[in-house]
Amino acid sequence: xxxxxxxxxxxGPAATRVLGFGSTQGxxxxxxDDLTRYVETSDEWIQQRVGxxxxxxxxxxxxxxxxxxxxxxxAVADAGLSPADVDQVIIATCTMPGxxxxxxxQVADRIGITAPGxxxxxxxxxxxxxxxxxxxDFIRAGxxxxxxxxxxxxxxxxxxxxxxxxxxxxxDGAGAAVVGPAETPAIGPxxxxxxxxxxxxxxxxxxxxxxxxxxTVFRWATSEVAPVAARAxxxxxxxxxxxxxxxxxxxxxxxxxxxxxKLRQQGARDDxxxxxxxxxxxxxxxxxxxxxIDHMRSAGxxxxxxxxxxxxxxxxxxxxxxxxxCP
Amino acid sequence: MANEEITSGxxxxxxxxxxxxxxxxxxxxxxxxxxxxxxxxxxxxxVQAEDKFGVKIPDDELANLKTVGxxxxxxxxxx
Numbered sequence: 001x002x003x004x005x006x007x008x009x010x011x012g013p014a015a016t017r018v019l020g021f022g023s024t025q026g027x028x029x030x031x032x033d034d035l036t037r038y039v040e041t042s043d044e045w046i047q048q049r050v051g052x053x054x055x056x057x058x059x060x061x062x063x064x065x066x067x068x069x070x071x072x073x074x075a076v077a078d079a080g081l082s083p084a085d086v087d088q089v090i091i092a093t094c095t096m097p098g099x100x101x102x103x104x105x106q107v108a109d110r111i112g113i114t115a116p117g118x119x120x121x122x123x124x125x126x127x128x129x130x131x132x133x134x135x136x137d138f139i140r141a142g143x144x145x146x147x148x149x150x151x152x153x154x155x156x157x158x159x160x161x162x163x164x165x166x167x168x169x170x171x172d173g174a175g176a177a178v179v180g181p182a183e184t185p186a187i188g189p190x191x192x193x194x195x196x197x198x199x200x201x202x203x204x205x206x207x208x209x210x211x212x213x214x215x216t217v218f219r220w221a222t223s224e225v226a227p228v229a230a231r232a233x234x235x236x237x238x239x240x241x242x243x244x245x246x247x248x249x250x251x252x253x254x255x256x257x258x259x260x261x262k263l264r265q266q267g268a269r270d271d272x273x274x275x276x277x278x279x280x281x282x283x284x285x286x287x288x289x290x291x292x293i294d295h296m297r298s299a300g301x302x303x304x305x306x307x308x309x310x311x312x313x314x315x316x317x318x319x320x321x322x323x324x325x326c327p
Numbered sequence: 328m329a330n331e332e333i334t335s336g337x338x339x340x341x342x343x344x345x346x347x348x349x350x351x352x353x354x355x356x357x358x359x360x361x362x363x364x365x366x367x368x369x370x371x372x373x374v375q376a377e378d379k380f381g382v383k384i385p386d387d388e389l390a391n392l393k394t395v396g397x398x399x400x401x402x403x404x405x406x
Contacts, residue, residue, distance in 0.1 A: 049367060214388055215366060215370055219370045222370070
C-alpha cells in the first residue's frame with residue numbers, strides 16, 4: 001500500500017464581517033476622588049495626565065470568565081444568533097489568575113456553546129485586534145463558521161495601590177464580537193507588528209503588579225501607532241478620508257488624541273469620530289476596543305455601515321489594527 | 328540653522344502641543360515653571376522637534392532640558 005501523497009484542504013467564504021457586539025463592565029464606579037482615599041493623587045492630575053474621570057472596577061464575583069460570559073452572550077444575541085450557531089471561541093486576555101485553565105472553554109460552556117474550538121490569546125492591550133483577525137482568517141480558511149471573539153480583563157488584582165502612576169489607569173470589563181461569513185468583505189486585512197526590544201517598558205513587577213514606563217510608552221505610542229493605523233487603512237484599499245471613526249485602544253486619552261491628530265494631518269477628516277471611552281471606563285486592555293464600540297453604537301455616535309479603524313497596542317510590545325464595517 | 332530660527336520653530340511646536348502663545352516662548356523661560364508644560368507634553372514637543380530639526384532627543388536628555396534655551400542649545404549641538 002502506498003502512503004497518501006496529499007491531504008484535502010479546507011476553504012471558506014471569501015469575506016467576513018462582524019455580526020454583533022456586546023459588552024459589560026465592573027459594577028463599581030470609582031471616581032478620581034474615590035482614589036484619593038487609597039493613593040496620593042488628585043482629580044485634576046489624573047484628568048490632565050490620562051483623561052480618566054472615573055473607571056469601573058468589578059465586584060468580587062465579576063471575574064474575567066463571568067464578564068466574558070456576559071459580554072459574549074450579549075454579542076451572540078446582538079448578532080441574531082443562538083449559542084449553537086457558534087463553533088469557535090477566542091478570548092483575548094492577559095489577566096486570568098493563572099496560565100491554566102484557559103478562559104475560553106469554560107466561557108463557551110457557560111454561554112451554552114457545545115464543544116467549540118476554544119483558546120485564549122495574549123497580545124495584551126492589542127489582543128482584541130489579533131483575535132478579530134484570527135477569527136476572520138479561521139473562517140476564510142474554512143476552519144470555523146462563526147467565531148465569538150471576546151476581550152476580557154480584570155485588572156484590579158494586578159494593581160499596586162502605592163504606585164500612583166499606574167493604579168489610576170486600569171479597570172475591569174469585557175467586550176465581544178461575533179464574526180461570520182459575509183457577501184462582501186467587512187473586516188480588512190490586519191496590520192500587525194511588535195517591538196520586542198521594548199519588552200521591559202510594560203511588565204508585571206514582582207510578577208504581580210502591572211507596571212509601565214509611562215513616558216517611554218507614551219513617546220512610542222504617540223509616534224508609532226498612527227502609522228500602523230494608516231497601514232491598516234491602506235491594506236483595506238481605502239483612504240484615511242474614508243474612515244468614519246477611530247477606535248484606538250483606550251490607553252490614555254492623550255495618546256488617543258495624538259493619534260487622531262496625526263491621522264488628520266495625513267488625510268483623516270475633521271469630523272472623524274474619535275472613541276474617548278476611557279473617560280468613564282478607564283483602560284481595560286484587550287476589552288477596551290469592543291467596549292468602546294458597543295458604547296458608541298448604543299449612544300448613536302456610530303451607525304451601521306460606518307467605516308471603523310481599530311488599532312491596539314500594549315505589552316510585548318505587540319500592536320495591530322484593522323478596518324471593519326460597523327454592523 | 329540660526330538660533331533664532333530654532334527658537335521660533337520650537338515656539339510654534341510648543342504653541343501647537345501645549346496651547347502656549349508662541350510669543351511667550353523665549354530662551355530664558357522654564358518649560359515647567361514658566362510655561363506650565365507637563366512631562367507628557369514635553370515628550371510630544373520632543374517628538375515633533377526631532378522631526379523638524381533632525382535630532383534625537385532621548386528621554387534622559389529630555390529631562391535635562393529645563394529652559395527653552397537649553398533645548399535650543401541641545402538642538403544646535405546635535406542637529
